[in-house]
Amino acid sequence: MKKGKFYFSLKDFLEDNENNTENIFILVAEYTNINLENLKHYNGEIFGGIVPFVIYNNEYYNKGLIVCSLEENSDFLLVEDLNYLDVNSTFFENRKSFLVLLDGLSQNITKFLENLFEVVCENAKVIGGGAGKMTFENDPVIFTKDKIYKNAAIIIATSMNLHSKISNGWEYLDGPFLTTNSEKNILKTLNYKNAFDVYKSIVEKNSGMIFSDDNFFDIAKSYPLGIVKLNNQTIVRDPIYIDKNNNIVLVGDIFQNSTINILKGDDKNLIKSSVNAVKELLEESNSCANEDVIIFNCISRSIFLGNNFPNELDEIKSHMKKDATLFGALTFGEICNDSDKYISFYNKSCVVGVLC
Structure with missing residues (x-):
């Protein structure tokens, strides 16, 4: 998955990608004016979700899109119902890195992650987050070019190596x-x-x-x-x-x-924990040519930090290379695992990752 690019509107994205045929993953901030019918004008496949805010470098936005193109060896899987994951799917074969975006207000997350753990390869790494709206209503938030779903998930599989860290500071x-x-x-x-x-x-x-x-x-x-x-x-x-x-x-x-x-919670401890996670992540992946960082940070954690939340983004970005990009979303829950350990769903945490 290539690094995310920020657009202020769907119109800007479509105009900039008129001739693009790559499959793409989109994170859409909650107050963005988006009509799914307009997505059909894009020539490739689109999978995405609605989140409270998107993050791009030192800023976060409740209007706008983060767009990530996929490499040719990457693939999507749409899970239309979190209760039913096809454990016999060949989608998971020989893939060791996965990004998951799911309905963060669903009551079926644990079952889905248990099924996912059973089907992924040994030592597979998984990161992701929960889509949703600040109304706390269980509205449809996972979408393709054709339809929007609730109680659903998107799984992105890649043959690239994933490094990840999680922290909370509570x-x-x-x-x-x-x-x-x-x-x-x-x-x-x-x-x-x-x-x-x-x-x-x-x-x-x-x-x-x-x-x-x-x-x-x-x-x-x-x-x-x-x-x-x-x-x-x-x-x-x-x-x-x-x-x-x-x-x-x-x-x-x-x-x-x-x-x-x-x-x-204490503001300083929360910020320190996120910064330490990024520092450890970049040390672990220091042989990686790609130093762009994807982030899934809990929306309620950012609300707790309030005016100090931009300071957290500034601190995280200060430990990255100047031309590296920080991109992702504020989410309803975060997903991370540690090699062969269970895939867990966290709250009020910060998950960061690098794909090499």
Whole structure:
């Protein structure tokens, strides 16, 4: 996959690519005026998704497109329903690097990633993120030239080598707690008590703020949940709203009997963690001719950083070569794996990658 190029509008992209026949991958910022019918004027294949913001070097935009052309040895797979991945597909044979964009608000992400893990080659590397809109509505967000889908995914396979790193920078506040009742991405009880009541008492005490009917996300963006794994790795889960039954709705699944901590954030630590991930990535891939970096950074993480988020992009870019490009998106969840370990869906994290 070639480095991304930014366009302010679909019209600009079509005019600039009038004679292009390459297959392309597009990330479209949420407020971009895009008509899928117009995509049919492009001569190659198009696969893409709608994300809250796109990232291009030191800037991020809620209007615009990131366009990536694919090499001849790369290929697309559209998964129209996350519940059904063809595990017998020859698409995955002899491919060791994959980029995935999926419906980040779907309730079927875990099953899809489990199926994907079963079908990819041993030691395959996978990165990606979740498409979606800031309305938190489960609208169709994955598209081709012909149709737009929800509960879907795009997989890009390449024979190139993928180097990747993930970081989050969130800190322990309280816990551990046992998830005693949960269903997919809905957290119902912790230690046999209503999960929101437990969460509320701890967060209100630490923040000095009081939850009301309309401010849950404003407070919760600073206090994610951390699922503790057997290797002491923490997978962050983002609480986004309270449902009608007073349960916490998360971006991504949380399994019953999981051990979790309540986390808190500090701007400097979050930025430092992302910068360290990029530094480690570039050190690992220093023999690679390509030093362009693709990034999937969580939208709620950027909201937490607020006015400091541009500083994070500046810091990341400062460790890259001057003519290298940083491109990608702010997403609803991030995807990454480590060689033969499971492919995980993270929240409030930053995933960076280089293809060689």
